[in-house]
Amino acid sequence: MNDPLTQTELWTPLDIESEGTGGADELVARIDDMGPEEVGNLLTQEKGLVFRGFEITPEELDRVLDRLLPNRLAYVHGNSPRTKVGSNVYTSTEYPQEFTISMHNEMSYAHAWPARLAFYCQVQPGSGGATPVLDAARWLDSLDAEVREAFAGGVRYVQNLHDGFGLGKSWQDTFETTDRAEVEAFLEPTGARWEWKADGGIRVASVRPATTRHPVTGAEVWFNQSDQWHPAGLGDDTAAALAQILPEEDLPQNVTFADGTPIPAEYVVQIRDRGLEHAVDVDWRSGDLLLIDNVLLAHGRRPFTGARRVLVAMSD
The missing domain is CATH 3.60.130.10 (Clavaminate synthase-like)
Structure with missing residues (x-):
């Protein structure tokens, strides 16, 4: 058996930081400059991308998701408690905040599953509340x-x-x-x-x-x-x-x-x-976005205090 802890320490999702004024205009422009093929290649290579410092507002979210998730899917046959809050945008979960959500690939129990997930932090938690991610091959x-x-x-x-x-x-x-x-x-x-x-x-x-x-x-x-x-x-x-x-x-x-x-x-x-032990935590600030390849990465949720609100959308 390989040593998964050593392997996990060598990998983290790629942080992409704002280089200007932030907001949807800057992020959309950077995504458009790359083009959908390069974004897809980068996601496959890195497994997860964290967009930080852009301070995306809820009103700007659709513009960004339209670039990152060109074909947003409904959460049909999903087993997690969620509320639909927009155009195929959902609360990430409504599981009680004091509990950990263990690692999983979204809808891996289903006949078909989303290829990508995007998580958006609308309200950062008071404490805790990271989204752990885990290389599913290393799991x-x-x-x-x-x-x-x-x-x-x-x-x-x-x-x-x-x-x-x-x-x-x-x-x-x-x-x-x-x-x-x-x-x-x-x-x-x-x-x-x-x-x-x-x-x-x-x-x-x-x-x-x-x-x-x-x-x-x-x-x-x-x-x-x-x-x-x-x-x-x-x-x-x-x-x-x-x-x-x-x-x-x-x-x-x-x-x-x-x-x-x-x-x-x-x-x-x-x-x-073992999934939880070897996961890498993505901590949240309001306005952050996390894009993951749903086959290469599993995800979960750490317990938290405060009014954490993280939304999720998915695409094929």
Whole structure:
């Protein structure tokens, strides 16, 4: 096994600092001077770009995102609690601020996922609240061979989405529709299996690979959310409390190996902890932007105090 800590210390996302008055005019001009191909090449090379000192305002955000994310996507089938605040712009998460969000590649559980993510800090936190990022190839290397081999056959995700009342997200929020036919039309080409339940909810099961390869570099990366979907990833007390309320098959989300075999809790804890241990924190100032390649980099969130507000948008 390679030493992931040493490797991680050699890498950080590229900081791009304002050289003038800042604002969207300067940043858009610099992006336009580079051109979309060079921006794409730089992002692939660096994995993440942090735009600092431009002090982008919320009113200017769309202009910048139009350059960095030319085809912004809706957060359909997303499992994180978010609020839509603009043209396919969302709150980054509404998970309670005192908790850490472990490392993950956005929608790696899905049939298709965004290629790029952009995070925008509208309000910097009082303390903490960094967005950790992690080279997903190094995350894979950091795991014990036993764990990598166990996941070689992939994983099976199960979502139980309620009809408006219950734990987790409703199917209406998840798929951004109230029409069952639209949900089925979305799921049909994804290879998922689903069933509408008597209480009005839906159970969706999907088998996905545990790793993927970057379409340009060919790098193999850890690319699944087993530690976030597994009860052991929640911690012993929370997992025990959920077990008292619901049987495993009715949890809002759950994960097994592809053949339905349970994933050992110690594997999940190793995946979660090594990801967080070897991540690099991106600290926020109001007006900062972070652009990441969603295959090459996983991301998360550190706990914080104050009124942190970070928005996210994504593109193919």
